[in-house]
Amino acid sequence: MSYRLSDASEFLSSGATVHDYVSSLLARIEARDADVQGSVLAQARELDRVPLDKRGPLHGVPIGVKDIFLTKDMPTQHNSAIYENDAPAVDAALISLLRSAGALILGKTTTTEFAHGIHTDTRTPRTPGGSSSGSGAAVGDFQVPIALGTQTIGSIIRPASFNGVFGIKPTWGSISREGAKICSVNFDTMGFLARSVADLELLADVVGLEDDAKPITPFKLDGARFAVCKTHVWSQAGPGTVNALALGIKLLREHGASVEELDLPEEFASVTKSHLTVFQCDAKTTFMNEYIAAKDKLDPVLVGFVENQFTHRQHLEGLDNLAQLRPKIDLIASGYDAILTPSVVDEAPESLATTGNSIFCGMWTALHVPVVNVPGFVGDHGMPIGLSLVSARYTDRHLLRVAAAVAPVFEGGGWKPSV
Amino acid sequence: MSYRLSDASEFLSSGATVHDYVSSLLARIEARDADVQGSVLAQARELDRVPLDKRGPLHGVPIGVKDIFLTKDMPTQHNSAIYENDAPAVDAALISLLRSAGALILGKTTTTEFAHGIHTDTRTPRTPGGSSSGSGAAVGDFQVPIALGTQTIGSIIRPASFNGVFGIKPTWGSISREGAKICSVNFDTMGFLARSVADLELLADVVGLEDDAKPITPFKLDGARFAVCKTHVWSQAGPGTVNALALGIKLLREHGASVEELDLPEEFASVTKSHLTVFQCDAKTTFMNEYIAAKDKLDPVLVGFVENQFTHRQHLEGLDNLAQLRPKIDLIASGYDAILTPSVVDEAPESLATTGNSIFCGMWTALHVPVVNVPGFVGDHGMPIGLSLVSARYTDRHLLRVAAAVAPVFEGGGWKPSV
Known part of the structure; x- marks a missing residue:
């Protein structure tokens, strides 16, 4: 399978679950800490439960996020020692x-x-x-x-x-x-x-x-x-x-x-x-x-x-x-x-x-x-x-x-x- | 006691603890939920432990924060139903x-x-x-x-x-x-x-x-x-x-x-x-x-x-x-x-x-x-x-x-x- 977004969308709309798709991606990506893997698989299960007619244009498409964006379920660390254990508990x-x-x-x-x-x-x-x-x-x-x-x-x-x-x-x-x-x-x-x-x-x-x-x-x-x-x-x-x-x-x-x-x-x-x-x-x-x-x-x-x-x-x-x-x-x-x-x-x-x-x-x-x-x-x-x-x-x-x-x-x- | 910042600073530098000061303020402010009171008193105790020579210019000064600023220990709700239970777990x-x-x-x-x-x-x-x-x-x-x-x-x-x-x-x-x-x-x-x-x-x-x-x-x-x-x-x-x-x-x-x-x-x-x-x-x-x-x-x-x-x-x-x-x-x-x-x-x-x-x-x-x-x-x-x-x-x-x-x-x- 190619890794372009449009192909991924096609793969997913042909019946594969997001969980299947993500598991294959995780295999390619070097295993990281268990928390992140857990969060990703939980998201995948939740997306798989969305009825077909309610699915968005990016349904199940995995996105890498530059680590300066807040994400409610993952730490935001800015590659900075100051935010090493960010939970994310952030002060303005x-x-x-x-x-x-x-x-x-x-x-x-x-x-x-x-x-x-x-x-x-x-x-x-x-x-x-x-x-x-x-x-x-x-x-x-x-x-x-x-x-x-x-x-x-x-x-x-x-x-x-x-x-x-x-x-x-x-x-x-x-x-x-x-x-x-x-x-x-x-x-x-x-x-x-x-x-x-x-x-x-x-x-x-x-x-x-x-x-x-x-x-x-x-x-x-x-x-x-x-x-x-x-x-x-x-x-x-x-x-x-x-x-x-x-x-x-x-x-x-x-x-x-x-x-x-x-x-x-x-x-x-x-x-x-x-x-x-x-x-x-x-x-x-x-x-x-x-x-x-x-x-x-x-x-x-x-x-x-x-x-x-x-x-x-x-x-x-x-x-x-x-x-x-x-x-x-x-x-x-x-x-x-x-x-x-x-x-x-x-x-x-x-x-x-x-x-x-x-x-x-x-x-x-x-x-x-x-x-x-x-x-x-x-x-x-x-x-x-x-x-x-x-x-x-x-x-x-x-x-x-x-x-x-x-x-x-x-x-x-x-x-x-x-x- | 007056409630100007400069007077508060004077009160605090004259030996009163931040805990004393904040307790007096909480009495004036209508009692809110226990979580916020707990957070405030915990902050006060922590500030009271700061050695005298390490205290900042706003030591113990209470600040009201417009509820659109992220605070790591209190919810940020923007007066919006969307963020009613913000923990604060925020997505960009x-x-x-x-x-x-x-x-x-x-x-x-x-x-x-x-x-x-x-x-x-x-x-x-x-x-x-x-x-x-x-x-x-x-x-x-x-x-x-x-x-x-x-x-x-x-x-x-x-x-x-x-x-x-x-x-x-x-x-x-x-x-x-x-x-x-x-x-x-x-x-x-x-x-x-x-x-x-x-x-x-x-x-x-x-x-x-x-x-x-x-x-x-x-x-x-x-x-x-x-x-x-x-x-x-x-x-x-x-x-x-x-x-x-x-x-x-x-x-x-x-x-x-x-x-x-x-x-x-x-x-x-x-x-x-x-x-x-x-x-x-x-x-x-x-x-x-x-x-x-x-x-x-x-x-x-x-x-x-x-x-x-x-x-x-x-x-x-x-x-x-x-x-x-x-x-x-x-x-x-x-x-x-x-x-x-x-x-x-x-x-x-x-x-x-x-x-x-x-x-x-x-x-x-x-x-x-x-x-x-x-x-x-x-x-x-x-x-x-x-x-x-x-x-x-x-x-x-x-x-x-x-x-x-x-x-x-x-x-x-x-x-x-x-x-």
Whole structure:
């Protein structure tokens, strides 16, 4: 028998069992440890039980898997002494970094389904804001001092704002995303929620976030230059955010900073559309395997992503458009100490059926620049509202220094956290 | 006690045990299932045993983790019914897609350390070419009909060429990388090695690879337009590749195809440098956690990546340069049915201390375009040599159709696989 896949399929469809076929292959392959042989023969028996009309196009086809892919029934060892006895018991890279620093992994905070559905079981009076819902609520409610979040559109900054805590979405790619479920390979960013900028800075030390130049310490507001960017979607801002931004500007000026209005060039109005197109195309690839394996168990929102009708051409136009805007926003941002911009359209909506609007967060996620949410303001219903500080890619440590100077000033906005 | 991280650290350094601290937190947090409580208290006891001088900056600090991060001692459930009982036993997305199609996961093929060191234990007379070493060798030696590979520089195309088999590195991002260890978030691409183009096409069906337009079937060489791109590193080609390319051009012309020489614009000469800069900067982030946890167990090559001295500015210049070249190569490639270009500098080197030169593969990986290795040629020592076919991003299915027409013609190059 030849060993091409198509011949194997023919052999199997002519009546031979997968068990027969695999036994013949195992004879050719040098005998390895009994565990692997056992796993292979168990798979073969299970496949042989699949009714003929339910068999897939690769029924019984043996595949060799490069040992960097997780497989639920075999160790994943990466040919590395570090993973020699992997069971597979794997920590995400960020968990491993935190454990190396002595952190205690207290538990998993709830998220919307795969960080992108709507369903969440966090119990708060209003929506905690997806998808790092539980992380935001847990920090806001003083259950944990810090929590991990991820942001693809607004999933760190929005819950930080809704829960009245600090949050950082660092420069895209600056913290390893290894072991965190992928939504969009082009946008997903690992970050933190905490109760102070000092806590965020400690975390930045632990994960090795560094700028090219050491940031000026302490950063002084007196004489500092801010831009305020209302963005092309300013018309969506509700009264809480309109008031917060006006008050934030006033507070900064009272402390000696200059704040000038920044109108981004017209081409930046395309960011939101490019972002949402690329995100959905990325998500189609990401959730394809769950969709094929168990579509009925997927949130309809995610099913919609997989079934989106964007063309590859639209996907690439979005990708290439965002890529050419990134050096431009870096250049604009580097003319200021930071850009001040809304975190959210308003305080958390009352409905638990939504995670809230993320339009203001999304554009900065798409541009890969770092963002810090600084709480301090209050909406019409007494719920917290934060504002975002933004700077050029890979100036995260500088941005945290600016946030440390801004945070006590924004306390004048009236929001008081309480246990 | 306040619940800020910095206060917690103070509390702990003042003599309280982590166990005390965590017990107080668990009292605040609604009691959850006993397993999680047990895991947390076990962690606390372990941390309490760490000598004072060995304690990290986050010693005993509890962290809430969004439930999309893998944690080795707690389930990762993504708030999804699909992962309700995750133990955590996780398949990579590609494994899940293959299992849905009935494939049998035969075993893990060896890789160089984390797919980027040098060490591999594949036993072949010459280097099988990293890093999908085992995958290439297993298919080449008829042990399995197909194998999974990943490519960050040349790790599918090079072993495909060295082992005389077909390989596809699809468009970057077109197959989910979920569950495959990350080397470079900007370049890692999932792909396949197989013994025929038909087998690669079956796999492309299973993972849902589609072009915007249905490719012409069958693709006819008579009247087809090829470009031959020797690239800016042509001077590194050895006699085997020089002969293979000349013979490949001759065979295509004999079958009625036109083959014209393509000199890429001068700016494409920067691709290799940008690629290797970005790759090393990406790898610094990727391997930071293993470096911090167990530097002494890491291949010195990987240690070198983490300790690289590139600035973020150089990293971003490389990223932005490659991004602006991608739509340009799409436009150039769309003027032809495919671009013919070397896969490797020559047949596999005799030394097992190297995985071989990947300079010819790297530039196409950096540009995110699909590449198929077609075997058929032979080097001075009788070892196989393949040539690469390249087309614009997201024309993978078209490229496979072209490869299906080219493959029998390149059999005239003299390479004969044998069991």
